[in-house]
Every structure is written in C-alpha cells, then in structure tokens.
Amino acid sequence: MALVKVLVSNLFAGAGFQKLEAGQVYDVDDSVAEKWLAQGKAEKATEKKGEKLTFEVATPSAPVSTDTSVLQSKLDDALEQLKTAQDAVEAKDKEHADALEQLKTAHATELAAANDRADKAEAALTAATKKDK
Incomplete structure (x- = not known):
C-alpha cells in the first residue's frame, strides 16, 4: 500500500466511485498509486496515515453448465x-x-x-x- 496526496479535483475511486478531495492523503494499492503518479493526478505523501481506499472486485457468477x-x-x-x-x-x-x-x-x-x-x-x-x- 502507498500513501498518495490527490492533486486533481475530479478523481473518483473505490468500490462506490467516491469522489476524492484534492489535497487529501489516501492509502491506496501500489499499482493504483503508480498509475496516478504517472498521470500526475497524485504525488507521494510523507504523512504517516491516510484514508484507506479499498477496491472491490465483483465475484464471478456460478459457472454455466x-x-x-x-x-x-x-x-x-x-x-x-x-x-x-x-x-x-x-x-x-x-x-x-x-x-x-x-x-x-x-x-x-x-x-x-x-x-x-x-x-x-x-x-x-x-x-x-x-x-x-
């Protein structure tokens, strides 16, 4: 997990696509943090704690016979x-x-x-x- 500080005001994340506030620090998965850093949407945070975001994946339905x-x-x-x-x-x-x-x-x-x-x-x-x- 990585701490990132959101720089943009139109970033949505999480299972419910919650809007992230600019200037806030969030604890996100490393792969997500790398994407946001590469796109300039966030920067690495030096703070010790941030709001943890969870990304849920839907479970697949029962296999078709x-x-x-x-x-x-x-x-x-x-x-x-x-x-x-x-x-x-x-x-x-x-x-x-x-x-x-x-x-x-x-x-x-x-x-x-x-x-x-x-x-x-x-x-x-x-x-x-x-x-x-």
Whole structure:
C-alpha cells in the first residue's frame, strides 16, 4: 500500500466511485498509486496515515453448465407441448367454424321459410283486397 496526496479535483475511486478531495492523503494499492503518479493526478505523501481506499472486485457468477442435454430435453418437451396445444387450438377452431356454418344454414332456411310465409300472406291480402272492391 502507498500513501498518495490527490492533486486533481475530479478523481473518483473505490468500490462506490467516491469522489476524492484534492489535497487529501489516501492509502491506496501500489499499482493504483503508480498509475496516478504517472498521470500526475497524485504525488507521494510523507504523512504517516491516510484514508484507506479499498477496491472491490465483483465475484464471478456460478459457472454455466456445459451439459446442454438436460436443457435441450426441457426445450424439446416444451416444444412438444406447444405443438400439442396448437393442434388442440386448430381442432377447436375447425369445430367452431363447422358449428357456425350449421347455424348459418339453419338461419338461412328459417329466413327463407319466413319470407315465403310473408309472400303468401301478402298475396292473400292483395287477393282479398281485390275481391272486396
């Protein structure tokens, strides 16, 4: 560890990127001190104590498994379930389309019968009206 006195006002360091004050003495790692000295951002301090800065490194995440067969089998199962669900949806769609077509046919038959009755009633009314005159 090395004691350095910060010379610049825009220097940030540490795990939380805290702003370092110009003129203050800090106790930093030797490699960091060398960089700051070389860049002219700090000078070696002769004081006995300074604020200690710690530089934290994030720990790596858990290693990714190289065995992809389990993942692939899960993916295959999910794909199979998706295909089954799509087939079921298509079957339901066809069933609904058939039912709708039957309803349309039944409605058309009822409408034709009602129109026929209305035409016959109108013709009878016209005939009755002519007889009365």
